[in-house]
Amino acid sequence: MSMNRQVRRxxxxxxxxxxxLFVQLNYLQVVKAHSLANNPRNVRAVVRxxxxxxxxxxxxxxxxxxxxxxxDDEFERLRTYPTGPLFAHTSGFFSFTLGASGxxxxxxxDLSGRNLxxxxxxxGDWLIGKEETGxxxxxxxxxxxxxxxxxxxxxxxxxxxLDPSTGEILALWxxxxxxxGPLADHSPKAVQAAYDGYTxxxxxxxxxxxxxxxxxxGSTFKIVTASTAIETGTANPQSRFPVLRFxxxxxxDKQLHNFGDEACGGTMxxxxxxxxxxxxxxxxxxxxxxxxxxxxxxxxTEDVPFDLPEARxxxxxxxxxxxxxxxxxxxxxxxxxVAVTPLQMAMVxxxxxxxxxxxxxHVAKKIRDPDGRVIRTxxxxxxxxxxxxxxxxxxTQMMIDVVKRGTGTAAAIPGVTVAGKTGTAENPGGAPHAxxxxxxxxxxxxxxxxxxVEHGGDLGDEATGGRVAAPVAQKVLAKxxxxxxxxxxxxxxxxxxxxxxxxGRPPGGR
Amino acid sequence: MKRPAGTGxxxxxxxxxxxxxxxxxxxxVILAAGGYVLTALAKGARLPANLAPFAAGAAGLALVxxxxxxxxxxxxxxxxxxxxxLLNGIGFVVIARLDPDLARYQSLWTAVGIAAFVAxxxxxxxxxxxxxxxxxxxxxxxxxxxxPAVPGIGQDINGARLWVHLGPLNFQPGEAAKxxxxxxxxxxLVEKRELLSTPxxxxxxxxxxxxxxxxxxxxxxxxxxxxxxxxxDLGSSLLFFAVFLAMLYIATARASxxxxxTALFVAGATLAxxxxxxxxxxxxxxxxxxxxxxxHGYQLVQALFAFGSGGFAGTGLGLGSPGKIPNAATDFVYxxxxxxxxxxxxxxxxxxxxxxxxxxxxIALRAEQPFLKLLAAGLTTILGVQTFIILGGVTRLIPLTxxxxxxxxxxxxxxxxxxVILALLLRISDEVSRRTDADADAAAPAATGAxx
Numbered sequence: 001m002s003m004n005r006q007v008r009r010x011x012x013x014x015x016x017x018x019x020x021l022f023v024q025l026n027y028l029q030v031v032k033a034h035s036l037a038n039n040p041r042n043v044r045a046v047v048r049x050x051x052x053x054x055x056x057x058x059x060x061x062x063x064x065x066x067x068x069x070x071x072d073d074e075f076e077r078l079r080t081y082p083t084g085p086l087f088a089h090t091s092g093f094f095s096f097t098l099g100a101s102g103x104x105x106x107x108x109x110d111l112s113g114r115n116l117x118x119x120x121x122x123x124g125d126w127l128i129g130k131e132e133t134g135x136x137x138x139x140x141x142x143x144x145x146x147x148x149x150x151x152x153x154x155x156x157x158x159x160x161x162l163d164p165s166t167g168e169i170l171a172l173w174x175x176x177x178x179x180x181g182p183l184a185d186h187s188p189k190a191v192q193a194a195y196d197g198y199t200x201x202x203x204x205x206x207x208x209x210x211x212x213x214x215x216x217x218g219s220t221f222k223i224v225t226a227s228t229a230i231e232t233g234t235a236n237p238q239s240r241f242p243v244l245r246f247x248x249x250x251x252x253d254k255q256l257h258n259f260g261d262e263a264c265g266g267t268m269x270x271x272x273x274x275x276x277x278x279x280x281x282x283x284x285x286x287x288x289x290x291x292x293x294x295x296x297x298x299x300x301t302e303d304v305p306f307d308l309p310e311a312r313x314x315x316x317x318x319x320x321x322x323x324x325x326x327x328x329x330x331x332x333x334x335x336x337x338v339a340v341t342p343l344q345m346a347m348v349x350x351x352x353x354x355x356x357x358x359x360x361x362h363v364a365k366k367i368r369d370p371d372g373r374v375i376r377t378x379x380x381x382x383x384x385x386x387x388x389x390x391x392x393x394x395x396t397q398m399m400i401d402v403v404k405r406g407t408g409t410a411a412a413i414p415g416v417t418v419a420g421k422t423g424t425a426e427n428p429g430g431a432p433h434a435x436x437x438x439x440x441x442x443x444x445x446x447x448x449x450x451x452x453v454e455h456g457g458d459l460g461d462e463a464t465g466g467r468v469a470a471p472v473a474q475k476v477l478a479k480x481x482x483x484x485x486x487x488x489x490x491x492x493x494x495x496x497x498x499x500x501x502x503x504g505r506p507p508g509g510r
Numbered sequence: 511m512k513r514p515a516g517t518g519x520x521x522x523x524x525x526x527x528x529x530x531x532x533x534x535x536x537x538x539v540i541l542a543a544g545g546y547v548l549t550a551l552a553k554g555a556r557l558p559a560n561l562a563p564f565a566a567g568a569a570g571l572a573l574v575x576x577x578x579x580x581x582x583x584x585x586x587x588x589x590x591x592x593x594x595x596l597l598n599g600i601g602f603v604v605i606a607r608l609d610p611d612l613a614r615y616q617s618l619w620t621a622v623g624i625a626a627f628v629a630x631x632x633x634x635x636x637x638x639x640x641x642x643x644x645x646x647x648x649x650x651x652x653x654x655x656x657x658p659a660v661p662g663i664g665q666d667i668n669g670a671r672l673w674v675h676l677g678p679l680n681f682q683p684g685e686a687a688k689x690x691x692x693x694x695x696x697x698x699l700v701e702k703r704e705l706l707s708t709p710x711x712x713x714x715x716x717x718x719x720x721x722x723x724x725x726x727x728x729x730x731x732x733x734x735x736x737x738x739x740x741x742x743d744l745g746s747s748l749l750f751f752a753v754f755l756a757m758l759y760i761a762t763a764r765a766s767x768x769x770x771x772t773a774l775f776v777a778g779a780t781l782a783x784x785x786x787x788x789x790x791x792x793x794x795x796x797x798x799x800x801x802x803x804x805x806h807g808y809q810l811v812q813a814l815f816a817f818g819s820g821g822f823a824g825t826g827l828g829l830g831s832p833g834k835i836p837n838a839a840t841d842f843v844y845x846x847x848x849x850x851x852x853x854x855x856x857x858x859x860x861x862x863x864x865x866x867x868x869x870x871x872x873i874a875l876r877a878e879q880p881f882l883k884l885l886a887a888g889l890t891t892i893l894g895v896q897t898f899i900i901l902g903g904v905t906r907l908i909p910l911t912x913x914x915x916x917x918x919x920x921x922x923x924x925x926x927x928x929x930v931i932l933a934l935l936l937r938i939s940d941e942v943s944r945r946t947d948a949d950a951d952a953a954a955p956a957a958t959g960a961x962x
Contacts, residue, residue: 003763003884007760010887010891020907028818051831070553
C-alpha cells in the first residue's frame with residue numbers, strides 16, 4: 001500500500017494553509033496597510049521623523065548650538081544642545097513628546113533635508129545614502145550672545161542686537177532661559193518632568209522675552225513719535241514746546257506728569273534729550289491719527305517678517321483719536337495701549353540707523369549641506385521704509401545728544417559716537433521697566449541694540465533706563481564693536497544696504 | 511546517459527546536484543551579506559565594520575555544511591541546504607538589525623546547528639536503522655518534554671515553562687522532542703499501520719482499530735500534549751497534534767482518523783479555553799486585539815502595525831521600527847521582516863518555505879521504504895505546520911501561540927533541531943536517490959547485474 005496519495009494530500013493542505021497566509025499578508029500589507037500605518041496608536045511615523053538624520057544648528061562664529069548624536073535606542077539619534085540655555089530661545093527644542101519650537105521648528109525642512117531645494121550632488125552620494133540634511137548657520141554669534149548674557153546678568157529682561165543694514169540678529173538673549181536638552185530626551189517621563197519644572201517656574205524661563213513678550217516701551221517710543229512728527233511736518237527738532245511740570249489731558253481730568261515731576265520743555269530736540277513727557281504727549285495729541293500711521297510705518301502693529309514666531313505689538317486703534325485723545329497722549333510716550341517686543345524696539349533703532357529703511361529681521365543666515373556648501377542664504381530683505389533718510393538723520397542727531405549730554409550718558413563708549421534713547425516704562429506689574437535702545441557708530445551704524453530690564457532690576461523704583469539699561473547696551477555695543485570676524489564683514493561701514501528702488505534718500509545721508 | 515555506478519562513486523547526477531547546491535548556497539550567503547550591508551548603510555554611509563568576519567563566518571559555515579553533504583549524502587537533493595542557509599541568513603540579518611548582542615549568540619548557535627547537522631549526517635549512515643531505536647526515541651522525547659518541569663533546572667521564560675537551565679546553557683528540550691517523537695511515530699506507524707488501518711470495533715459511526723495497537727500511540731501523543739499544556743506551550747501542542755494526525759493519516763489512509771482527531775482537537779481546545787486563562791486571552795486577542803491594544807493585545811497589535819507600516823515594498827532594511835514589536839527577534843521575527851521588507855519580503859520568505867516543503871514532500875513521494883517515506887513526510891510536515899502556526903499567529907490568521915519560525919527566529923534549540931531535520935531529510939534523499947539511481951543503472955543496457 002503506497003502512502004503517496006496521502007502524502008500528496010497532506011502536501012496540498014500545507015500549500016492551502018500557505019495560500020491562506022499569502023491572502024492574509026495581502027490583507028495586512030496592501031488592503032489595510034494605510035489604516036494600520038496611520039493608526040494613532042502606531043507611533044512609527046512619529047518615531048521615523050524623530051530618528052531621521054538632522055542637521056546641526058551653529059552660530060555664525062562656528063559654535064554648535066544643536067546637533068544630533070547617535071544613541072543606542074529606537075530613535076537612533078539624540079538631539080543635544082551643547083550651549084545649554086544660551087541659545088534656547090533661538091534654537092528652540094526638538095522633542096518627540098512636545099514637538100519642535102524655534103529654529104528647530106521654523107527650519108525643520110532644511111534640518112531634516114526634506115527641503116525641495118536640496119538636491120543630490122551626484123549619484124555617488126545617493127548610492128551611499130549620504131545624509132542630505134542641512135546645517136542652519138545662525139546670524140547670531142556666540143561672542144555677541146555671551147556679551148548680551150553677561151551684560152544683563154541675572155536680571156530678568158532681554159537684550160537684542162542686530163545689524164541694521166541686513167536685519168541679521170546678532171544676539172537674542174532673554175533671562176531667565178532654559179536648557180532645551182532635557183526636553184529632547186527620549187524618555188517621555190523625563191521630558192515631562194523637565195517641562196513641568198520649566199513651566200511651573202514663576203520666572204517662566206521658556207518665555208522668549210526678546211520676541212514673545214510685549215512690554216510698554218516707555219520713552220524709547222519717543223523715537224517713533226518724534227520721527228512721525230518730523231516726517232509729517234507736524235513738528236521739527238527745533239519746534240518749541242512749553243516748559244511744563246504736567247500736561248492736563250483733554251477729555252479727562254487726568255494729568256500727565258514728567259518723570260520725577262520735573263518741569264521740562266523747549267525744543268523737541270531738547271525735550272527728546274531729557275525725555276520730556278509733557279512735550280511728547282503734546283506731540284502725540286498734535287499728531288492724532290497720524291501716530292497710528294507712524295507706528296505702522298515702523299512695522300509696529302504689523303506682522304513682522306521674522307523667521308521665528310514673533311508676538312505682534314499693539315498700539316491705539318486707528319480712528320479712535322477723536323473720542324479717546326488721552327490714549328494717544330499716553331501712546332506717544334510709550335505708555336497706555338502701546339506694547340512692543342524688545343526685538344521691535346531694536347528694529348526701530350535699526351530703521352533710524354539704516355537711513356529709515358527697515359530690514360526684515362532673521363536669526364538664520366544660511367543653510368549648508370554636510371560638506372559645508374551653502375545651499376541657501378537668508379536675507380538681506382528690505383521690509384519697508386519707516387521714515388525718510390532726512391528724518392532718520394534728524395533722529396540720529398537727537399539720539400547722539402541723548403548719549404552725549406542727555407539721559408543716556410551711561411551708554412557712551414570712548415572713541416565711538418553712540419546714538420540712543422532711554423525709557424522707563426510704568427507697568428501694572430510693579431517697578432518700571434528700564435529700557436535702552438541704541439546704535440553705533442552713529443556715523444556709519446553697524447549695530448543696533450535694545451535692552452530691557454524688567455522692573456528696573458535691583459534698583460527698583462529708583463531705576464531709569466539711563467541708569468540700569470544704558471550700561472547694559474553700552475557693554476554689548478562695546479563688545480560688538482571690538483569683535484573682528486564674520487559679524488563685521490557683511491556690512492562695509494558707510495555702505496548701507498539699500499536697494500536702488502528706494503527713493504527719497506540722498507546718498508550718504510543718515 | 512547514465513554512467514554505470516562506480517565503486518562507491520556518486521555519479522554525474524550527484525555531481526550536478528552538488529554543484530547546484532554549491533551555487534545556491536553561495537547565492538544565499540551573498541544575499542545575506544547584501545542584506546547585512548544594506549542594514550548598516552541605513553544607519554550611515556559606512557560599511558559594517560565586521561562585514562569581513564560576518565561574510566567569512568557565513569561562507570565558512572555554509573561551506574562546511576556543503577562539504578559534509580558531499581561527503582555523507584552525495585546524492586541528496588541539491589536545493590534544501592541552499593534554502594535553509596537563505597532562511598537562516600535572512601533571520602540573522604533581521605536579528606542583527608534588532609539586537610547585535612542576540613546576533614552574536616545566533617551566529618554561535620548557527621555554528622552549533624551546523625555541527626549538529628554534520629554530526630547527524632555522519633552518525634546516521636542508514637536512516638532505516640533509526641527504526642530500531644524507536645522506543646528509545648519515544649522515551650527520550652517524553653523525558654525531554656518533562657525536563658523543564660523538573661525543579662532546579664526548569665525555568666520560566668515569558669510565562670511558559672519550556673526552558674532548561676544547565677549551568678550557562680539554556681535550551682528548550684521540546685525542540686529535540688519534536689524530532690525524536692516524529693522518528694518514533696514514523697517507526698511505530700510503519701510497524702503497526704496494517705493493524706491500525708484495520709478497524710476492529712466501532713464507536714458510533716467511527717470504526718476504530720484494536721486498542722492494543724492504538725494505546726502506545728495515544729499514550730505517547732496524549733502524554734506529550736498534556737505535558738506541553740501543563741507547561742503552557744500551546745504552539746508546540748498544536749504542532750504535535752497536527753503532525754501526529756497527518757502522519758497517522760498518511761500511514762493508514764483512514765480519513766476517519768482525521769475526523770476523530772479533529773473532534774479531539776475541538777474538545778481539547780474547548781477544554782483548554784475554559785481551563786486556562788492564557789488560552790482564553792489568546793483567543794479573545796485573536797478575535798479582536800484592539801480593545802486590549804495596551805495590554806494582552808499589545809504585541810499582536812504592534813505586529814499588525816509593523817505589517818501595515820511595511821506595506822507592499824517595506825521601509826527598507828534598517829529603516830523601520832521593528833524594535834517596537836515585543837519578541838521581534840524570536841516569535842515575531844516575521845513581523846519585523848514584514849515591516850522592513852514589505853509584502854515582497856514576506857511573500858519571498860513564504861515561497862522559500864514552500865519550496866523547502868515541496869522538496870521535502872517530493873523526497874517522501876520518491877521514497878520506497880515506508881519508514882523513509884513516513885519520516886520524510888513527518889519531518890516536512892513539522893516544518894510546514896510550525897511555519898504556518900507562527901506565521902498565522904503573527905498575522906492574526908489564527909490565534910497566536912508562541913513558537914519559533916524555523917531557521918529564521920533567534921533561538922539555539924530551535925536552530926539545532928531544524929538543522930537536524932534538514933540533515934535527516936538530506937540523508938533520506940540520498941538513500942532514495944541511491945536506490946533510484948541504481949534502478950536506472952540496472953535498466954540501462956550496459957548495466958552489470960540486474961537488481962529488482
